[in-house]
Amino acid sequence: MKKTIFLFFAILGLSGCAKYFSDSEWSGTYDYGENAGRSYMLTVANNVIVDNLKQMEIALFINANSSGTSGRFSSTGDVWTAGSVWTVIEEDTYLSGLKIVKEAEDSTWTLSRKGKYPFGYSYRYNYYDYYSGTRPSNYFDTEYEMEIRMLPDHSDYKPADHYPWRVKLTTFSRTEDKGYSSSLYTGANHLDYKGGTLGGWDQCHGVLFMEVYKDKKIIDKARLQLEGSQGSGSYIRNL
């Protein structure tokens, strides 16, 4: 009988251990929040800015090949001439309305747009096949302005299709659902886009900042240091 009682309490004790292990699963913390915003910031760096730079390069291509504006842009003159404004007029694009403004006789332009903009979709671009893919659905009001500067290309092998660019994101505000909005900027810093092939640039260096608002009150701040290849970079929250 003593053995039986001992066995009884031994098994009872083991069940306590089982509960301990199950507890560790149940009350665990979901660490997604630690990286909240990282993908969002990468989307701005790797998709939004990249898509706008591609529009710039399409404008340069069209301008260089004297093919007019191809029905894609309206323009007030040569894209290299100070004061010229090129505007995306093609309807079937989320960049419709994008303005490319040449402020002075140098290698800088200002790109700006105000309107709906989708996130999370990657479009195939080249100079001849502008739009491809399913039309996105998560449009939110987005307003941005970036100053872009064409950098001298010192690479041994010049990518066939892309120039190196330095981008200062001076304004980026996006108003989303449930009271959320975001503001991104490079501040005194900038983002450099280099290298790459037809699909896009494969190098992005620089710093991007983000502030997140809920009902117009700031709830988060983050800094993303981009360190080269797409998707890599150190991310710090709650600055």
Place this chain on the structure above:
Amino acid sequence: MKKTIFIFLLLASSGLYARAQELKHTKGISFNVGVSSTLGLYYQDHYQHYSSSDPYSLSGIYEPTYEISSTEYPVFSLSGEYIVNKWLGVGVDMTYSTLSVEKLSGVSRMNIGEISVKGIYLMPSVRGYWVNKERFKLYSGLYTGAMVMFAKELENSSPKLNFSIEVLPIGMRFSIAGNGKFYGVVENLVGSRMLGCRVGLGMGF
């Protein structure tokens, strides 16, 4: 699984009258209170909306991001049992279990909501006796049945029906008074209702 249960029940019925007459208080009803509910695990399996996220929208990033802090309450059961013979018994349990879940923002760690989870179980059982004396019984068993879970939250309150199974590795029933007419129960349970133990008071007749 169905075949196993059927065999158990067949064995139970075959020995129905075998030695029951030698045993007293072969029918019993008890009220039990247990700890270490597994309702949280069920809740986690069936209401994982907090783990979904959309990295391309701010609400998708910030709102699903929360930690959960749960408060468990005792698991209450009403158990009926019938001792078929010296080796075998059958029974049924009706169980009520509840859990309170507090959602904490992954950003501010502030409370952003509460979820009340309730589980109701109906579980027939079969048990084998290692020791089956008038004043003391030692047994193991198996419960199978169904549970209905309700998670009350603003956007998600639909009940979920689940199969439930539980092993009773070891249990003890001992007489308190009347040579086993009034008895106490201590049981170890591992399965759909709890990973722990429960105690109870019962009456045999």
